[in-house]
Amino acid sequence: MSEEKVIKIRLHQAEKCFRSARGEEQQALAPVDLEIAAGSFVCLVGPSGCGKTTLLNLVAGFERPTSGKVEIDGCPVTGSDRNHIMIFQDYGLYPWKSVLGNVLFGLRARGISADEANERALVALDMVGLRTAVDKHPHELSGGMKQRVAIARALAVAPDILFMDEPFAALDAFTRIHLQDELLRIWQERRPTVVFVTHDLDEAITLGQRVVLMAPKPGRIQRVLDIPLTYPRERTRDDFAFFRRQLFEEFHLVHQQAADDVEYSI
Amino acid sequence: MKQLRAILAPAATFLLLLGLWQWVAALDVYPEYLFPSPLAVAQGFAELFSSGDLWPYIGISLLRFAAGYFAAALIALPLGLFFGRCAPLWGAVDPLIQVLRPVSPIAWFPLISLWFGIGNLPAIVIIFLAAFYPILLATVAAVRNVPPLYLKVAENFGASRRKVLWDVVVPAAFPQITVGLHIAIGSAWVFLVAGEMLGVRSGLGYLIIDSRNNLRTDLVLVGIVLIGLLGLLIDRLMGMGERWVKRQWGVA
Numbered sequence: 001m002s003e004e005k006v007i008k009i010r011l012h013q014a015e016k017c018f019r020s021a022r023g024e025e026q027q028a029l030a031p032v033d034l035e036i037a038a039g040s041f042v043c044l045v046g047p048s049g050c051g052k053t054t055l056l057n058l059v060a061g062f063e064r065p066t067s068g069k070v071e072i073d074g075c076p077v078t079g080s081d082r083n084h085i086m087i088f089q090d091y092g093l094y095p096w097k098s099v100l101g102n103v104l105f106g107l108r109a110r111g112i113s114a115d116e117a118n119e120r121a122l123v124a125l126d127m128v129g130l131r132t133a134v135d136k137h138p139h140e141l142s143g144g145m146k147q148r149v150a151i152a153r154a155l156a157v158a159p160d161i162l163f164m165d166e167p168f169a170a171l172d173a174f175t176r177i178h179l180q181d182e183l184l185r186i187w188q189e190r191r192p193t194v195v196f197v198t199h200d201l202d203e204a205i206t207l208g209q210r211v212v213l214m215a216p217k218p219g220r221i222q223r224v225l226d227i228p229l230t231y232p233r234e235r236t237r238d239d240f241a242f243f244r245r246q247l248f249e250e251f252h253l254v255h256q257q258a259a260d261d262v263e264y265s266i
Numbered sequence: 267m268k269q270l271r272a273i274l275a276p277a278a279t280f281l282l283l284l285g286l287w288q289w290v291a292a293l294d295v296y297p298e299y300l301f302p303s304p305l306a307v308a309q310g311f312a313e314l315f316s317s318g319d320l321w322p323y324i325g326i327s328l329l330r331f332a333a334g335y336f337a338a339a340l341i342a343l344p345l346g347l348f349f350g351r352c353a354p355l356w357g358a359v360d361p362l363i364q365v366l367r368p369v370s371p372i373a374w375f376p377l378i379s380l381w382f383g384i385g386n387l388p389a390i391v392i393i394f395l396a397a398f399y400p401i402l403l404a405t406v407a408a409v410r411n412v413p414p415l416y417l418k419v420a421e422n423f424g425a426s427r428r429k430v431l432w433d434v435v436v437p438a439a440f441p442q443i444t445v446g447l448h449i450a451i452g453s454a455w456v457f458l459v460a461g462e463m464l465g466v467r468s469g470l471g472y473l474i475i476d477s478r479n480n481l482r483t484d485l486v487l488v489g490i491v492l493i494g495l496l497g498l499l500i501d502r503l504m505g506m507g508e509r510w511v512k513r514q515w516g517v518a
Contacts, residue, residue, distance in 0.1 A: 062418065082424030092419040096437045096515045105433070106423040157423065 008038035008161065008193045009059055014068035016054050016219075027218035028054045031068055034212065034221065038160075041187055041194045043208030045201060045247075051219020052197045053165055059195060060086050060163045072161070082110065084161040085154040089169050091146045093138040099125065099149050100134040106157045117156075124156035125149075127186055144175035148182075155186065162187075164196045168203065177235075180206055184231055201251060205243050206233055213250055223250050302484040307491070310484035314473075324492065327469040330386055331458050334393025335451060342398050343443070346405020351435065356406060363399065371395035372460050379465055389461030389469070397454035404446020408439035441515050444508045451504050455497045459489075470496075 013031040020026050029051035036042050044052040057063040058070050061080040070077045072084065080086075085106070093102050103124055107117035125131050128148035138146055147167055154162060168176040180203060187194055198204055204211045208227055215222040227243050234240060284304050291303035298306065314320040349356040371392045378388045416438050420430045462471025470489050477485035 060422075080418075080422045080424075082422065084422075086418075086422055088415060088419075090415055092415045094416065094434065094437070096440075105420075105425075108433075109420070109423040109425040109429055 006038040007035050008040075008072065009036040009195070010034070010069070010071045010074075011055070011059070012069040012071075014055075014058055014065045014070050016051070016058060016063065017066045029058070030218040030220040032221050034224075036193060036195065036210075038193055039191045040209050041184075041196065041207060042210045042212060043204035044195065044197045044212045044214060045199065045204040046214030046222070047199065047216055049216040049219065050214035051216070052214050054219060055214075056086075056163055056165055056195060056197050060084060062086070082106075082157065083159050084163065085157065085159040086163040086165065087147070087150050087154055087167045089166045091138070091143075091150045093146055093149055093153075095138050097137075098134065099130060099136050099138075099141070102138070102149055103153045103156050106153050110157065120156050121152075124152040127155055127189075128152045128182065142175075143171050144179060147171065147179060151183070151186070155190065158190070159192055161193045161195065164194065166197055166199065169198070169200070176203070181232060183207070188231065201247050202235065202244065205240065205247060206235060211247060213247065222253075225250075299481055300483060302487060306484045307487045310482070310488045311491075314485065314488060323468060323470055323473050324496070327458060327462065327471070328496070330389045330461065330469065331393055331455065333386075334390040334461075335397045335454050337390070338394045338397035338450070338454070339401055339447065342401035343405055346402045346443075347409055347431070347436065347439075349402075350406040350409025350439070351431070353410075363402065367399040367403070371457050375460075375464065384465035386466065388465050389458075389471070392457050392461035393454045396457040397450040400450035400453055401443075401446050404449065405439070405443050408442035408446065409435055411442060412438040437515070441508075441512050444511045448501075448504045448508050452497070452501055455493075455500060459493060 011032055011034045013033060014029070015027070015031040016029040018026050018028050032055065034055075044055060046052050054063070058065050059072070059077065061077045061084070072081075094105065097105065100118075100121055103121040104117050107120055108114075112120070122131065122134070125134060128151055130145065130148050130152060133141065133145065138149070141149065150167075168179055171179065183194075184207065194207075196204075196207055198207075205227055211225045211227060212221055213223045213225065214220065225243065225247060229239055229243070287304050291298075291301055295301070302310070311320075314323075349359060374395060375388070375392070378391050382388045382391055412435055416434050417430065420434045425433065458469075459471040459474060462469040463475045466472050467476075470493050474486050474489040477483070477489065
């Protein structure tokens with residue numbers, strides 16, 4: 001099978017400015033160009049203030065670019081889309097609904113019949129290993145389980161893009177590694193396009209086919225790194241370490257610049 | 267042990283109060299008809315009970331209260347949902363509400379009696395006014411406090427406006443709304459007596475006024491005690507409901 005690359009997401013000179021509380025215009029994201037292939041797994045990584053979440057919000061349709069173009073499937077993004085589902089760090093589960101009720105929400109919002117929705121919700125919960133917790137409520141679940149519910153809720157509607165905004169940042173290291181592996185398994189099974197924001201370089205190398213390193217002040221793309229390692233990636237192997245080193249050096253550079261900027265500004 | 271103390275401590279307070287009351291009454295500073303002893307009040311209670319006047323008074327009072335309170339909830343809840351969802355409109359209405367809210371329902375009484383005459387209606391309107399603002403303001407605040415993330419998720423999944431309202435906004439705001447309903451029940455109950463002091467010839471408020479006119483201070487106190495006890499009972503029931511909601515919502 002030939003690896004024909006269909007462009008799923010395209011940013012062309014996309015820029016985002018905010019007006020701060022003091023009324024100053026601030027560039028959260030300098031004009032960026034980026035293309036993301038359909039079915040690929042891309043990680044956006046960088047220190048805080050590098051515009052990675054801003055970029056994600058632009059592509060997910062939660063915000064509009066100040067200038068430039070943001071396109072998905074060749075069409076300009078005009079708003080949030082039910083086929084492009086965002087997973088948040090804070091899960092966004094509805095505490096009054098059971099696990100099943102939460103997963104059903106997206107399906108019912110599409111007007112899918114109760115029976116079919118039920119079936120699809122259970123399949124999705126099976127995928128994240130939560131079939132036995134369907135009647136529990138979010139407050140009875142650990143952080144890792146909550147995020148699985150959120151992932152199941154997204155998977156249930158079979159989105160063609162998954163946006164993930166630091167989804168595992170609040171979890172402990174063991175749970176995080178476990179969920180990374182599960183996410184990869186699910187991605188390989190379903191093959192949605194995944195855009196994954198993280199500030200954890202190891203997480204980015206573990207997950208991404210491509211890692212987009214971003215830098216702050218103003219938010220911009222510093223470097224795009226292809227990680228041609230096969231999955232599952234052994235976190236302790238030499239080739240992993242090779243990319244890790246490369247990214248760390250680049251990251252160090254970013255940090256150095258950021259630190260210098262701070263000094264100059266003083 | 268702890269539960270026992272939770273019952274015994276308040277019981278002790280009540281007994282102490284009764285003792286004090288009896289003692290002051292025994293001092294004979296006032297004649298018995300001006301300052302009745304607890305015993306006299308108990309006898310008055312028994313008198314009302316055996317004459318059969320008591321239950322109709324309680325019944326009609328509760329009925330008026332329920333009518334005023336539920337009418338307020340029925341109007342304030344949808345209005346609150348609507349204004350809570352529509353910030354610009356609320357901005358236009360809020361100042362008006364803030365002007366009207368501090369006006370005691372009693373102040374409206376001259377107009378209420380002119381507009382609604384005598385009978386049940388004025389009392390119901392007073393209770394309505396007392397309950398309306400707390401419910402409206404609590405509902406608006408609750409809707410505006412719905413976490414933006416909940417709405418973002420709903421938007422992302424393409425939920426219709428109707429589904430967002432009924433499946434996200436209402437349940438998300440519900441615990442805070444029940445707090446408002448609870449507060450409103452307390453503040454409206456306070457105005458029950460006021461509402462029944464003019465224009466009606468039944469109910470607990472009337473009992474108090476009528477007894478005063480007949481210099482039956484023992485019955486005045488029977489009315490006061492009953493209003494207090496019923497208020498406590500309603501408040502406790504509402505509190506139980508509120509806790510139940512919070513448990514169901516997983517926010518307790």
